């Protein structure tokens with residue numbers, strides 16, 4: 642693994658704090674983007690069955706010449722496959738598409754509490770099975786609210802190592818993060834740049850100008866100092882490097898507070914609410 646900071650997970654493993662996300666990167670562009678991310682210094686790639694580009698992520702890992710153990714790869718279960726036997730088949734397909742014998746982290750992508758009779762617990766038990774047989778090193782969830790996490794805690798043997806949720810200055814998602822902190826579940830911040838919106842914010846631009854940094858670096862540094870795993874998406878190699886260059890400066894308490902003050906409550910959420918989201922791919 643590179644010199645990038647790592648965060649300890651509740652299963653004893655370590656996860657690189659900065660990673661490269663490939664949501665909305667077309668399959669035809671993914672291998673190039675991931676290769677450029679490796680060149681820029683990323684060693685942690687976030688994909689998902691529903692992104693349709695696992696095959697190309699695997700190709701880029703093989704083409705990189707990096708040892709498999711030098712790269713941390715996360716993927717996620719499709720919303721279509723929560724039933725245990727479907728999840729088993731889908732995970733086989735994930736490993737086949739990636740061309741790996743294991744992933745580093747596998748997540749339930751959405752809880753879907755209005756589908757499958759509200760049963761994400763049996764899905765979680767299948768992920769525990771994948772971890773026991775060594776085909777994923779760590780297991781976690783994505784878009785789980787506190788109630789969903791409490792159910793897993795009450796009804797299963799393993800707490801998720803991570804919860805990947807929407808987090809950015811307009812929607813800091815602090816209640817779910819606090820639950821994670823109390824229970825040893827690492828928060829991974831998706832849409833860390835509010836899908837590009839924060840770059841236009843005058844309060845962030847003012848801090849960036851004062852520190853001689855870019856707005857994206859200020860926001861990503863805020864995430865890093867909050868202790869979350871963070872993974873901005875970009876198709877540009879120059880921005881990939883810019884988004885990694887976060888360790889030569891620090892935000893003081895006033896700057897951290899100024900970013901916290903940008904939160905907009907529920908109105909700041911960009912993505913769907915996990916309690917009601919029920920989209921399933923064909």
Ligand SMILES: NC(=O)c1ccc[n+]([C@@H]2O[C@H](COP(=O)([O-])OP(=O)(O)OC[C@H]3O[C@@H](n4cnc5c(N)ncnc54)[C@H](OP(=O)(O)O)[C@@H]3O)[C@@H](O)[C@H]2O)c1
Nearest residue numbers: 662663664831832833834835836837857873874875876880
């Ligand atoms: N678990 C989930 O349900 C879920 C949901 C959504 C996303 N995610 C994950 O989160 C990752 C990131 O989220 P996201 O793609 O939604 O949003 P994001 O990373 O917050 O923002 C991406 C946008 O910011 C722009 N950008 C990135 N770096 C920049 C820079 N240095 N300067 C200026 N603009 C910059 C990108 O433009 P260019 O590409 O043009 O540079 C793109 O338009 C995804 O790739 C995915 O892996 C997970």
